[in-house]
């Protein structure tokens with residue numbers, strides 16, 4: 001906000017700085033974009049690991065990549081049915 | 089010693105790959121190297137007209153790769169620049185016609201006969217791009233100072249790294265006046281974003297259009313700023329790694345105007 005104000009007062013906007021910021025974000029997002037195959041593989045790997053410790057409902061779980069303004073997150077959601085007594 | 093195969097590529101179309109291939113190839117030949125420039129844009133050839141050699145085409149790169157002729161038969165010798173040869177693309181085929189093994193075999197022979205083999209890649213990252221990089225030892229990625237070109241360059245750089253090629257960057261079509269005003273990304277910005285080695289900065293230059301109009305290699309036009317920039321890129325490729333990279337400046341920029349007033353210009 002302040003930056004914008006200063007720019008307006010000076011009467012000069014440098015469009016290249018906008019370009020640079022947009023590019024830097026875009027390139028990060030471009031690289032984070034994963035195809036469904038990778039996500040599916042990741043999902044089954046995660047299921048295998050978790051199933052060694054917990055009994056889970058394999059049908060009602062979800063894996064998503066969430067993009068926020070400043071970061072990306074991998075969100076994995078699964079209801080745990082019960083804890084396994086011994087590691088399988 | 090074996091020749092070096094250098095691919096000129098970009099991802100985005102129309103950023104100056106063909107102009108750069110012709111200019112760098114011609115400049116390397118003027119430095120005394122045996123040079124073959126090869127048009128890998130199968131179906132959309134243009135390197136021939138940019139070099140003014142379109143009337144002399146007999147065979148093309150598809151014929152060479154498919155063993156229909158010898159390299160010697162397809163390579164057109166430039167009569168103005170000694171040691172410069174063009175192997176044109178075929179205009180009627182499509183990009184799938186070349187086999188990887190055929191390209192690799194051809195590349196081996198080319199490396200024995202030439203010091204530099206410059207491949208002009210088509211735009212895009214599909215088969216035509218693959219064909220152009222499959223035998224390459226080195227790569228030059230051309231980009232212009234705009235968002236879409238830099239994004240595409242980044243993508244291509246990733247693909248080249250995956251093939252163990254570390255590319256060098258040429259920024260083309262720089263408009264110094266806009267850079268000075270802060271309305272065009274400067275080369276530091278671009279290098280910060282792409283983080284690969286820079287090998288040259290080429291200004292927007294009307295001479296590029298003129299030289300293409302008349303089919304005379306840009307580097308033969310001494311008053312061309314872009315031509316001079318490409319000559320320096322060639323010298324840098326050719327071993328003068330310490331040659332400084334010149335930053336294009338605007339003749340009508342404020343400092344130039346002031347220094348002109350005070351008689352400070354060279």
Ligand SMILES: Nc1ncnc2c1ncn2[C@@H]1O[C@H](COP(=O)(O)OP(=O)(O)OP(=O)(O)O)[C@@H](O)[C@H]1O
Pocket residue numbers: 098100101102103104105106107108129134209210211260261262290291292293294296297300314
């Ligand atoms: N430095 C420059 N100054 C002015 N015009 C230029 C410059 N570089 C390239 N051009 C012009 O830009 C246009 C595109 O250039 P060129 O054909 O070399 O690009 P390309 O990347 O090979 O395109 P394509 O992707 O279609 O193969 C041409 O008209 C050329 O004359």
Ligand SMILES: [Mg+2]
Pocket residue numbers: 105106107129134208209210
């Ligand atoms: Mg081209």
